Amino acid sequence: MKWLFYAVFTLLFCVSADFARAMDNIPATATEDLMREHGVLGRILLIYEELSRRMDGGESSADELIKSTRIIRNFIQDYHEKLEEEYIFKRLRGENKLVRMANILELQHNTGRKIIDEILRMKDPRDYQDKEKLDECTRNMRSFIRLYRPHKAQEDTFLFPEFKKILSTREYDELGKKFEEEEARLFGEGGFEKIVSQTEEIEKSIGIFELSQFTPK
Numbered sequence: 001m002k003w004l005f006y007a008v009f010t011l012l013f014c015v016s017a018d019f020a021r022a023m024d025n026i027p028a029t030a031t032e033d034l035m036r037e038h039g040v041l042g043r044i045l046l047i048y049e050e051l052s053r054r055m056d057g058g059e060s061s062a063d064e065l066i067k068s069t070r071i072i073r074n075f076i077q078d079y080h081e082k083l084e085e086e087y088i089f090k091r092l093r094g095e096n097k098l099v100r101m102a103n104i105l106e107l108q109h110n111t112g113r114k115i116i117d118e119i120l121r122m123k124d125p126r127d128y129q130d131k132e133k134l135d136e137c138t139r140n141m142r143s144f145i146r147l148y149r150p151h152k153a154q155e156d157t158f159l160f161p162e163f164k165k166i167l168s169t170r171e172y173d174e175l176g177k178k179f180e181e182e183e184a185r186l187f188g189e190g191g192f193e194k195i196v197s198q199t200e201e202i203e204k205s206i207g208i209f210e211l212s213q214f215t216p217k
C-alpha cells in the first residue's frame with residue numbers, strides 16, 4: 001500500500017506544480033527579480049548604443065530616446081535602484097559587509113541620475129538640430145553605458161550572491177514577495193511584462209529587435 005501512497009503523492013505534487021506554473025503563480029525570487037530588471041537595463045543600453053551611433057550621423061531619434069530614457073528613470077532608477085538602496089545596501093551596512101562596494105554602487109546610482117537628468121533635457125525637437133546639444137547628449141549616453149555595464153555585472157555576479165548568503169530562507173522569500181508587491185503597486189499587474197514590451201517596441205522601431213541579426217555569418 002505504501003507504493004500507492006507515494007504514487008498518489010507524486011502525482012498530486014506534479015499536477016499542482018504544473019498548475020501553479022500554468023497559472024503563473026510561481027513568483028520570481030528577490031535576486032531573480034533584480035537580475036531580470038538588469039536584463040531590461042541591458043536592452044536599453046543596446047538601444048542607447050544604436051541611438052548614439054545614429055545621432056553621430058545626424059539622424060534624429062527623439063521619440064526613441066525619450067521613451068527609453070523614461071524607462072530608465074521610472075523603472076530602473078525610481079524602482080529597481082530604490083529596492084537595492086532600501087533592502088540591500090542598508091542591510092549590508094547594518095551587517096558591516098561589503099560596505100565600500102555598497103557605497104560605490106549608491107554613488108553610481110546618484111551619478112546615473114544626474115546623467116539621465118541631462119539626457120531628459122533634450123525635449124524640444126529643435127535640440128536635435130543643434131550639433132552641440134546632440135554631441136553633449138551622445139557623450140552623456142556613452143558615459144551612462146560605461147557606468148552601468150560594470151555596475152550591473154558586479155551586482156549580478158558578486159553583490160547579489162553575497163547578499164543572499166546573509167538572509168535566512170524565510171527572509172529571502174519575504175523579500176521576493178515584497179519586491180513583487182512593490183512592482184505591482186507602481187506598475188500594475190504584469191508590470192514587468194509591460195516594461196519589456198515597451199522596450200521591445202523601441203527595439204523594433206530602430207531595427208535591433210530581431211535576435212538572429214546578431215549571429216556572425
Ligand SMILES: [Fe+2]
Nearest residue numbers: 081084105155
Ligand atoms: Fe545598482
Ligand SMILES: [Fe+2]
Nearest residue numbers: 080084152155
Ligand atoms: Fe541593479
